[in-house]
Amino acid sequence: MDLTIISTYRCNSKCQMCHIWKNPTLPKDEVSIETLSKLPGGFDNLNVSGGEPTLRKDLAEIIDEVYPKARVVEISSNGLRAHRIVPIIKKYPDIKVRFSLEGDEATSNAIRGEKDGFKIKLEGIRKLQEAGGTDLGFAMVIQDENVAQLAQMYEMTEEMGLELATSTLHNAWQFYKNDNFFYDRLTVARQVEEIISKMLGSWSVKNWFRAYLNLGLIEKILGHDRLIPCVAGTGFAFIDPWSDVWACNVRSDLQLGNLQQQSWEEIMNSEMAKKSIHAVSECSQNCWMVTTARTAMRSEIIPQAPKIGPMAWVVYNKLKSLVGGRIDFDKYIDYSDVRQSPHVPRQSYLGTKEKPIIVTDRQGVDGHYPLKSFVNN
Numbered sequence: 001m002d003l004t005i006i007s008t009y010r011c012n013s014k015c016q017m018c019h020i021w022k023n024p025t026l027p028k029d030e031v032s033i034e035t036l037s038k039l040p041g042g043f044d045n046l047n048v049s050g051g052e053p054t055l056r057k058d059l060a061e062i063i064d065e066v067y068p069k070a071r072v073v074e075i076s077s078n079g080l081r082a083h084r085i086v087p088i089i090k091k092y093p094d095i096k097v098r099f100s101l102e103g104d105e106a107t108s109n110a111i112r113g114e115k116d117g118f119k120i121k122l123e124g125i126r127k128l129q130e131a132g133g134t135d136l137g138f139a140m141v142i143q144d145e146n147v148a149q150l151a152q153m154y155e156m157t158e159e160m161g162l163e164l165a166t167s168t169l170h171n172a173w174q175f176y177k178n179d180n181f182f183y184d185r186l187t188v189a190r191q192v193e194e195i196i197s198k199m200l201g202s203w204s205v206k207n208w209f210r211a212y213l214n215l216g217l218i219e220k221i222l223g224h225d226r227l228i229p230c231v232a233g234t235g236f237a238f239i240d241p242w243s244d245v246w247a248c249n250v251r252s253d254l255q256l257g258n259l260q261q262q263s264w265e266e267i268m269n270s271e272m273a274k275k276s277i278h279a280v281s282e283c284s285q286n287c288w289m290v291t292t293a294r295t296a297m298r299s300e301i302i303p304q305a306p307k308i309g310p311m312a313w314v315v316y317n318k319l320k321s322l323v324g325g326r327i328d329f330d331k332y333i334d335y336s337d338v339r340q341s342p343h344v345p346r347q348s349y350l351g352t353k354e355k356p357i358i359v360t361d362r363q364g365v366d367g368h369y370p371l372k373s374f375v376n377n
């Protein structure tokens, strides 16, 4: 199982597609190391994210606690405070680190509301490379404003010896946002094709399967059904800053339990978990985030191997690319079927004075996630 620990909702970016920064948690309420010590071992990918995890004073201790419990430990950061991660990488060079970067300097800084963010992240990632990091990269949220720079971002990361993780706009309780919609789904979707071709043309097996992940992103962008059913609650789970455990980070009705009050075993065997996992099997949302997609792609028999479908797609199209053939995207994707969605303008918060709203008495799920409804279709 993959696990994401949302260690805090404090954040020092001001993203236009994620409003965590407007809804910070209080440090005293955030999931403690004592609570995390109740996690069992044996996770596959364990991601320490936020908000911005480097704002946790005890990030190094959190990593010490979870490192032995997973095959891969990941830190998802905005990259503005790389100095907090350098000592962690010196101690555990194989920790996966992804810094959010949304395109070239002007685009990334505007989308993320970060003054000088682009330069700071590039310097930061180099510091992690110097510290000996072996699995470093950037993560990009594909949206109308940056999709034209996707291929360029991929080339930049390849040249720098880094990875590029991609996701797209979506709505989720984790982001305190339920009105993220593409302006022009078809144009965005078509521009993802280039990176798929480039990834399949590379000599990295990881990139070949990322090509398939990006194929799923095209379906998601157009509003089509998922390529593979979701495995929320069984293949992956989330812990939020209040120690609540969730099947996914999208629907705020899929809670599994609370790690402060229960053991992991009690949570996983609870009636609440059973009900939520059943609801997942009937969920009609078309989420395709890295966590949901990667876990859904895994074989149920050999978890380190992919399912037959993605494997067959990768092998066929890799062989085709080797003999100079092009991927026939129209064979896989019905571009005539584009879901309509409302036009909700996004605004850059770069240079704005808007401040986080500190709420001291957020009680229960309704207090934590007042927007309640989070839909991706």
Ligand code: SF4
Pocket (backbone or CB within 6 Å): 230, 231, 232, 247, 248, 249, 250, 251, 280, 283, 284, 285, 286, 287, 292
């Ligand atoms: S498809 Fe449904 S259960 Fe799966 S991540 Fe999306 S909202 Fe959650």
